[in-house]
Amino acid sequence: MLYTSSHYSNSLPAGSSIWLLLDSRNFGGIESHVLQLASALTRQGLKAEVIFLDDYGKHALKERLHQADIPFTCLRGSWYTLFSCAIRKKPALIHTHGYKAGLMGRLTGLLTRLPVVSSFHAGEKLSGKLAFYHFLDRISSGLCQGIIAVSEPIKRTLPAKAQVINNFVTMKKHRPKQGRQVAFVGRLSHEKGPDNFIRLARFYPGHTFHLYGTGPMEARLKRIATNNVIFHGAKQDMTPIWPRIALLIMPSRFEGMPMSALEAMSNGIPVIAYSVGSLDKLITTGNGWLIPPEHFEGLKNALSGYLNADSRTRIQISRQARNTIITNFSDEAVLPRLLDIYHESIAAKYSCKLQ
Structure with missing residues (x-):
């Protein structure tokens, strides 16, 4: 209270x-x-x-x-x-x-x-x-x-x-509808690992990867990105964007307790992330996927698991992600x-x- x-x-x-x-x-x-x-x-x-x-x-x-x-x-x-x-x-x-x-x-x-x-x-x-x-x-x-x-x-x-x-x-009263995008949200800098997100996209040519953010690595990332990566630039307000996203990828090398992960999960969007900072306090079995740092194969396996999951499993993970925020991070x-x-x-x- x-x-x-x-x-x-x-x-x-x-x-x-x-x-x-x-x-x-x-x-x-x-x-x-x-x-x-x-x-x-x-x-x-x-x-x-x-x-x-x-x-x-x-x-x-x-x-x-x-x-x-x-x-x-x-x-x-x-x-x-x-x-x-x-x-x-x-x-x-x-x-x-x-x-x-x-x-x-x-x-x-x-x-x-x-x-x-x-x-x-x-x-x-x-x-x-x-x-x-x-x-x-x-x-x-x-x-x-x-x-x-x-x-x-x-x-x-x-x-x-x-x-x-x-x-x-702050939690919204009603869980928003879940989108379809696989997304990265954050500064395009080394510690956030956007290069890992770009690399991941190469293995899934049938899916589109959406990148929201700007930063010092942007020009380089655009040079090496495959055609299935869309750069949306910086969004000062993600509120209208979250309903478009189904899954957040967070391949960071360093973190504290990232606000983008909290905001995503509060919107029922599960997160696949490397286990850095305090993300192990946020992401647990059933509400997302936590991967050992720089274990790229683990990142791929988690994404494949999500993409191959049925709608019932996805809905359950989404609910667990949102409930985690309500209980501990609201x-x-x-x-x-x-x-x-x-x-x-x-x-x-x-x-x-x-x-």
């Missing part, structure tokens, strides 16, 4: 809000999570505001926040503008997402005495400057009052004590634990027992 708004609002200063802080140019997994979280908090009667560290122009998240009547603010990219805004607006809590928001948010919390919760989403191996920034992000995690990892492997990379909190999605299942962390973080910062 979720908290009532009065249960939690009593711990907030009058008129204050929960800030969801991020730096974002495109709509991806973190942005999808922030949208789901802001919407869930708002439904609970709590004040949530999304804070963009910089304004990169038109953005799907801004549009969807506007449609949902959720307030957002775009800053000017500098730490000082964040600090000044925090002094002026005095949020009850800052919840950061991503390394840049984490570093700037924790410094702001330290100087303004505002409680900070940081979520760690990234599970891929990085190099160069990005690896250094992520190192700083993790090493400074102890400055938070609350630390959230979206998977056990990510938790193990953090030097400070963290809690694993599942990503979640806002009703996850939000109470997250609100506990908010409550405890505010109490820890102000060193008082909140009623």
